Amino acid sequence: MLAAERRDHLIDTLRRDGKIVAKTVAAELGLSEDSIRRDLREMAAEGLCQRVYGGALPASAALADYDGRRRVAVVGKQQVATAAVRLIDPGSTVILDGGTTALAVASALPPDLRCTVITHSPTVAAALVEHPGVEVFVLGGRLFKHSAVTSGAAAAEAAQRISADLFLLGVTGIHPDAGLTTGDADEAAMKRVLAGRAAETYVLGSSEKIGTASPYQVIGFDAVAGVITDAGPDTDVMDALGARIRLVLAPR
Numbered sequence: 001m002l003a004a005e006r007r008d009h010l011i012d013t014l015r016r017d018g019k020i021v022a023k024t025v026a027a028e029l030g031l032s033e034d035s036i037r038r039d040l041r042e043m044a045a046e047g048l049c050q051r052v053y054g055g056a057l058p059a060s061a062a063l064a065d066y067d068g069r070r071r072v073a074v075v076g077k078q079q080v081a082t083a084a085v086r087l088i089d090p091g092s093t094v095i096l097d098g099g100t101t102a103l104a105v106a107s108a109l110p111p112d113l114r115c116t117v118i119t120h121s122p123t124v125a126a127a128l129v130e131h132p133g134v135e136v137f138v139l140g141g142r143l144f145k146h147s148a149v150t151s152g153a154a155a156a157e158a159a160q161r162i163s164a165d166l167f168l169l170g171v172t173g174i175h176p177d178a179g180l181t182t183g184d185a186d187e188a189a190m191k192r193v194l195a196g197r198a199a200e201t202y203v204l205g206s207s208e209k210i211g212t213a214s215p216y217q218v219i220g221f222d223a224v225a226g227v228i229t230d231a232g233p234d235t236d237v238m239d240a241l242g243a244r245i246r247l248v249l250a251p252r
Contacts, residue, residue, distance in 0.1 A: 006031075006039055010056075011048065018211050018237055019177070020055040050213040052178060060172040060183070060212040076206040076250075077101045079230040081108040083250035084168055084204060087228075090114055092165040095194050096124055098149030099170035101204040103127055109134065118162055120150040120190065137162070144187055151190040159193045167198035171218055174205045174227060176240035178213035179220060188216040200225045202248070207231035210238065221245040 006029065013020050022036045029036075040056045043049045049056040081104035088094055090113060096102050098121030106117075106127040114133035119125055125138045139162075141155025147170075169191060173181035180203060182188050195201045201224050210231045226246035231238055233249060241247060 003039070006035075007043065010036075010039055010043065014049060014056065014058055019057050020049070022055045025055075050173070050178075050215065052213065057173075057175055057178055057213040058211055060181075060209055060214050076208070076230040077104045077204075078108070079250040079252060080204055080206050080228050081105040083228050083248055084202065085109055085113075087166060087168075087202060088113065088115055089165070092116070093118065093163070095119070095162070095164045095167040095198050097121070097168055097170040097191065097194065097204070098124060098147050099204075101206055102168060102170050105168060105204070106131075118164060120155055120159070120194070121148055122150075123148045144184065146184065147187060149187065149190070151184075151186045155190055156193045159190070159197055162197050164198040165200070167195055167201040169195060169201050169203050169218070169224070171203060171205070171214075172209060173212045173214040174203065174209050174229075174241070175211055175213045176237065176244055178217070180218045180224070181214040182216055182218055183214045185216050188218045191218045195219050195223060203227040205229040205231070210241070211235075 010020055022033050026033045026036045040051055044051045047059055050059045080101055084105050085108045093116040096117050096119045102124050106124045116135045117128060118137045120139040125136050128134050128136050139150055139155050139158045141150035142152040144151045171180045171182050203224055205227045207230050210229060221244045224245060226248045228248040228250060230250040
């Protein structure tokens with residue numbers, strides 16, 4: 001089998017099954033696992049998959065640059081934001097993560113809502129400048145430009161001094177096996193710190209992130225109250241997720 005044919009087969013398998021098990025594919029094609037692993041390394045380098053132990057999972061489209069992500073799944077992010085806003089009680093304190101879905105949450109806050117928002121995202125903070133009832137606290141630190149958020153030691157230290165009722169967490173991958181993942185180790189660490197400062201954490205999970213994985217795990221499903229998503233409920237991935245964590249389906 002030619003290399004191009006193997007790649008097409010791997011891509012079809014990933015699309016059909018939502019994962020590639022190297023041992024299984026090698027047996028199907030009568031090839032060595034080393035050959036399949038080499039193909040997967042090349043595909044991962046091109047962003048076609050996310051390698052994991054024993055094979056690969058779909059790579060998250062949410063790993064694109066910040067400006068590019070603002071044009072991905074715009075309607076879905078708005079639907080997730082609408083559902084997320086319903087979890088915010090008047091007078092409560094909310095930690096709002098960075099990213100384009102969090103920005104949609106900031107824009108969806110009702111103008112008469114009074115609450116406190118703590119964020120490490122300058123873009124989220126700027127979106128709330130004109131909101132009359134929201135008190136905004138910004139956590140400083142090194143700016144991670146890919147997601148337009150602060151991270152690093154200074155940001156983590158500042159986060160240790162806050163507490164909140166709710167954390168709305170952004171991730172780039174939500175997969176029943178790989179869990180909640182993102183594309184940068186420092187950003188993942190910052191998200192873990194923020195999750196530890198809130199009474200409840202909900203994940204902002206627009207549909208393009210469902211069933212995909214990124215390199216760095218954030219927190220386990222057991223540390224999360226639920227995943228807010230606009231994804232359709234009747235899929236194998238959603239069934240598998242529903243067995244692990246509460247799914248809050250956004251209005252469509």
